[in-house]
Amino acid sequence: DRREIQSQLHKALDQWLEHHPQPESAQKALLTC
Secondary structure (H helix, E strand, C coil): CHHHHHHHHHHHHHHHHHHCCCCHHHHHHHHHC
16 A cells, blocks of 8 residues: 555654754755655
């Protein structure tokens, strides 16, 4: 299911951001996608 894959990607992205903090500009760019 495409939605399930997207949810897994979002979870992985959130976990990655927790361990690898990015600049605010990068976070804003990711949120707008």
